[in-house]
Amino acid sequence: MKPTVRPDPFGGELAPPRTPPTARPATDPAKRPPPAPRPGARARRLRPLVPYALLAPALLVLAAILGFPLYRLVSLSFQRYGLRELIAGKGTFIGLQNYRDILGDPFFWTVVARTVVFAAVCVGLTMALGTLVALLLRNLARPMRVLVTAGLVAAWAMPTLTAVSIWQWLFDFEFGIVNWLLTRLGVAGYEQHNWFDQPLQGFAVIVMVVVWAALPFVAITLHAGLTQVPAELEEAARVDGAGAFQVFRHITFPMLKPIFLILATLSTIWDFKVFTQIWVLLNQRPSRDYFLLGIWSYSESFGVTRYGKGAAIAVVMVVLLMVLTAFYVRQMLKAVGP
Amino acid sequence: MTRRRLARAGYNTAAVLVLLATVFPIYWMVATGFKRGVDILSFEPKWLPIPGTLENYRTAIGKPYFLQDVVNSVVVVVATVLVSLALAFLAALAAARFRFRGRAALIVMLIVVQMVPLEALIIPIYLMLDGAGQTDRLAGIIVTYLTFVLPFSIWTLRGFIVNIPEELEEAAMVDGCTRAGAFRRILFPLVAPGLVATAVFSFIQVWNDYLIAYVLLRSPEKQTLGIWLASFTTNHGTQWGGVMAGSTLFAIPAVVFFLLVQRRVVTGLTAGAVKG
Numbered sequence: 175m176k177p178t179v180r181p182d183p184f185g186g187e188l189a190p191p192r193t194p195p196t197a198r199p200a201t202d203p204a205k206r207p208p209p210a211p212r213p214g215a216r217a218r219r220l221r222p223l224v225p226y227a228l229l230a231p232a233l234l235v236l237a238a239i240l241g242f243p244l245y246r247l248v249s250l251s252f253q254r255y256g257l258r259e260l261i262a263g264k265g266t267f268i269g270l271q272n273y274r275d276i277l278g279d280p281f282f283w284t285v286v287a288r289t290v291v292f293a294a295v296c297v298g299l300t301m302a303l304g305t306l307v308a309l310l311l312r313n314l315a316r317p318m319r320v321l322v323t324a325g326l327v328a329a330w331a332m333p334t335l336t337a338v339s340i341w342q343w344l345f346d347f348e349f350g351i352v353n354w355l356l357t358r359l360g361v362a363g364y365e366q367h368n369w370f371d372q373p374l375q376g377f378a379v380i381v382m383v384v385v386w387a388a389l390p391f392v393a394i395t396l397h398a399g400l401t402q403v404p405a406e407l408e409e410a411a412r413v414d415g416a417g418a419f420q421v422f423r424h425i426t427f428p429m430l431k432p433i434f435l436i437l438a439t440l441s442t443i444w445d446f447k448v449f450t451q452i453w454v455l456l457n458q459r460p461s462r463d464y465f466l467l468g469i470w471s472y473s474e475s476f477g478v479t480r481y482g483k484g485a486a487i488a489v490v491m492v493v494l495l496m497v498l499t500a501f502y503v504r505q506m507l508k509a510v511g512p
Numbered sequence: 513m514t515r516r517r518l519a520r521a522g523y524n525t526a527a528v529l530v531l532l533a534t535v536f537p538i539y540w541m542v543a544t545g546f547k548r549g550v551d552i553l554s555f556e557p558k559w560l561p562i563p564g565t566l567e568n569y570r571t572a573i574g575k576p577y578f579l580q581d582v583v584n585s586v587v588v589v590v591a592t593v594l595v596s597l598a599l600a601f602l603a604a605l606a607a608a609r610f611r612f613r614g615r616a617a618l619i620v621m622l623i624v625v626q627m628v629p630l631e632a633l634i635i636p637i638y639l640m641l642d643g644a645g646q647t648d649r650l651a652g653i654i655v656t657y658l659t660f661v662l663p664f665s666i667w668t669l670r671g672f673i674v675n676i677p678e679e680l681e682e683a684a685m686v687d688g689c690t691r692a693g694a695f696r697r698i699l700f701p702l703v704a705p706g707l708v709a710t711a712v713f714s715f716i717q718v719w720n721d722y723l724i725a726y727v728l729l730r731s732p733e734k735q736t737l738g739i740w741l742a743s744f745t746t747n748h749g750t751q752w753g754g755v756m757a758g759s760t761l762f763a764i765p766a767v768v769f770f771l772l773v774q775r776r777v778v779t780g781l782t783a784g785a786v787k788g
Contacts, residue, residue: 225610229618232603232666239637239659240625246636255639263643307530313523322527325534331770332538333720335738336763339755340541349752351540351557390534447629450722454742468631475635476727488632499627506623 247492250485257479265482272486281462282487286494289446289466292377296384296445301438303385304392309422311397323394330390338454341383345369370456373463383451388444392437399433400426432505439502446495467491545569545757552753568753572761575754577732578740585719585737588650592657593714597707600665605695607666608673622670625663633659634727641728648730656724661714668713672706673699712773719766737762 251272253265276282307326311319332340345352347368356364370376403426411421427434449468452460460469467487475484544552545568546561572578607618637656638647646652680702681694689697725736741762744755 222612225606225612225615228602228606228610232599232662235599235658236625236662239655240628240633240663243633243636243640243659244628246640247633250636250639260639260642310523310526310530313519314527315520318524318527322531322534325531327771327774328538328767329534331763331767331774333716333738333763333766335720335722335741336541336759336766337537339741339744339759340537343544343752343756344537344540346752349553349555354555354557386533386537443627443629447631449631453726454722458742468629471632471635472723472727476638481635481639485635488635492628492632495629496627503623503627507620 247485247488250482251489253482255480255482255485260479260481268482272483275483276486276490285465285467285470286490289468292381292448292466293442293445296381296388296448297438297441299381299385300388300392300441300445301434304389304396304437307389307393308396308400311393312400323397326390326393329386330394332387334387334450335454337383337387338451341379341386342455345379373461376456376464380448380451380455383455384445384448388441392441395437396430396433399430403429436502436505439499439505442498443495443502446498447491467494541756541759544753545760547753549753568757569761571751571754572744572758575740575744575758577735580733581735581737581740584650584734588654588657588736589715589718591650591654592661592718593711595654596658596661596665596714597711600662600669600710601707603666604669604673607670609678622663622667626660626667630660631723634723638727647728648734650734653725653728653736656728657718657721661717664717665710665714668710669703669706672703672710676702709773712769715769716766719769 250265252267252269253259254268254271255265259265307322311322314322329337344350347353347366352369353364353367356367369379407429408421408425411425416424447468448466449472452464452466452469453472456464465473468491471484471487471491473484474487475481543559543561546564546566547558548563548565548567551558551561606612607615607622637659641647641652641656644652646655676699681698684694684698685691720738721736722738722742725739726742729735729739741755741758744751744758
């Protein structure tokens with residue numbers, strides 16, 4: 175880090191001028207008591223240390239609770255660490271064996287593909303529907319707009335666990351209102367229909383829970399962004415004969431592109447590691463058909479006590495997520511500036 | 513003109529659909545919580561909870577360990593928020609107000625660290641706490657929550673402090689205030705809303721957690737309210753009234769706090785703060 179050109183606001187420039195040392199009355203150096211440290215001298219010497227002192231507590235705690243577990247995660251992934259090792263408190267180094275195991279397991283590729291597709295569907299739906307709702311909000315008269323926004327905020331505020339139990343109840347096989355509605359609409363086969371029998375249908379419900387909870391944030395943020403787009407630009411395009419879609423494609427979208435990118439990356443981060451929704455919706459016993467990377471890692475470690483393998487899966491998950499979000503990190507660093 | 517009116521009708525219809533999709537699930541939860549058992553378990557849905565009952569709430573509150581779990585949740589949340597706020601405030605002050613060697617590295621680290629999913633760290637954290645005999649203890653879980661609340665809080669608070677002009681403090685010092693005095697009299701009151709907002713963000717995150725409490729807390733008298741609620745849900749097909757009453761109770765604190773800071777969330781999340 176280069177030394178700053180900006181004056182330190184708490185630096186010496188603003189401090190009251192101190193008496194220069196020559197102003198001291200001259201006395202016989204032999205009889206003089208040992209010089210008392212001048213006020214401020216010590217403080218000035220210590221000043222460069224102040225930021226480090228302020229940072230120290232937080233950094234120490236972070237090193238202990240984040241740095242060390244990260245290191246442990248990686249080292250665990252190179253170890254056999256089962257029940258016996260848990261009791262002994264020490265794993266056995268086995269090199270890349272865990273990674274060879276998972277990469278050689280066809281199930282691994284199924285889970286990776288499933289996780290990526292699941293996240294892509296959730297992000298795609300959230301972004302598409304969120305955009306539509308944001309555009310809709312702009313076209314509503316004020317009372318209606320306030321009403322819809324209030325609804326969005328209410329859904330947004332729901333804790334994940336609450337949202338999960340609500341949707342579990344809506345999709346209950348016996349008394350759930352969704353089955354009732356479908357039956358009422360004349361769709362055959364939805365009386366006493368269990369949505370989680372077939373993974374594809376089960377995932378449809380899970381996607382719905384995720385999108386329902388994520389959509390308000392995207393819609394409200396995009397709507398806030400839309401209000402910044404000058405109406406004249408869009409009007410001009412319309413006068414030139416552009417259709418609604420073309421206006422969006424060539425005027426609105428490019429202007430909101432930074433917001434879109436940030437929202438899409440944030441959604442990717444959130445949807446890639448979905449755990450609670452699946453775990454609780456399936457009563458804490460999801461079958462292997464419902465495993466995503468996070469759940470698989472969890473069940474390898476805590477279900478069948480193969481912590482080493484579970485850690486290897488977690489490392490793969492972190493690496494994948496890092497790759498997917500590298501872009502976002504770059505954007506943020508740019509925003510913070512050098 | 514008719515075309516215009518048609519468009520307006522179309523927009524309003526869409527708005528009503530969006531409103532239904534967002535609000536109906538919540539309404540259904542609240543309504544079910546007040547319904548009698550026979551009205552919940554009926555093949556023909558009852559749209560209004562009339563005649564209503566408080567029986568479900570009595571069931572939910574009367575479930576074993578409810579009050580104990582409320583106390584646990586409050587202890588865990590308050591301790592996590594206070595510790596992280598104190599540590600984060602000092603660190604954010606350094607990151608926002610001082611130039612020092614390693615500042616850039618610190619900011620990069622704060623951003624990257626927030627990308628590490630806690631879901632992946634739960635294994636080593638569990639083993640560490642297990643080795644230290646701290647699983648199934650509130651202290652262990654408080655420390656674990658700090659892993660994600662602390663980086664996030666430093667980041668958010670830094671944003672708040674950066675937005676307060678340094679000139680205000682400089683002016684105070686020209687007028688004879690000491691450096692510490694300028695912090696206390698000028699910066700602190702101005703950053704107080706930021707502190708409150710950060711505390712509320714942290715509160716919501718910790719309150720809403722499920723995975724960590726589920727892994728770390730085993731005995732029912734040590735659990736937090738989220739686990740209590742999820743264990744309720746496993747009684748599949750029964751007691752939907754109790755589940756919905758419990759879910760409502762669980763949601764109330766989160767909703768109240770969320771409404772306090774909702775406006776800041778949009779700017780906060782898009783301007784830098786990351787996890788939700």
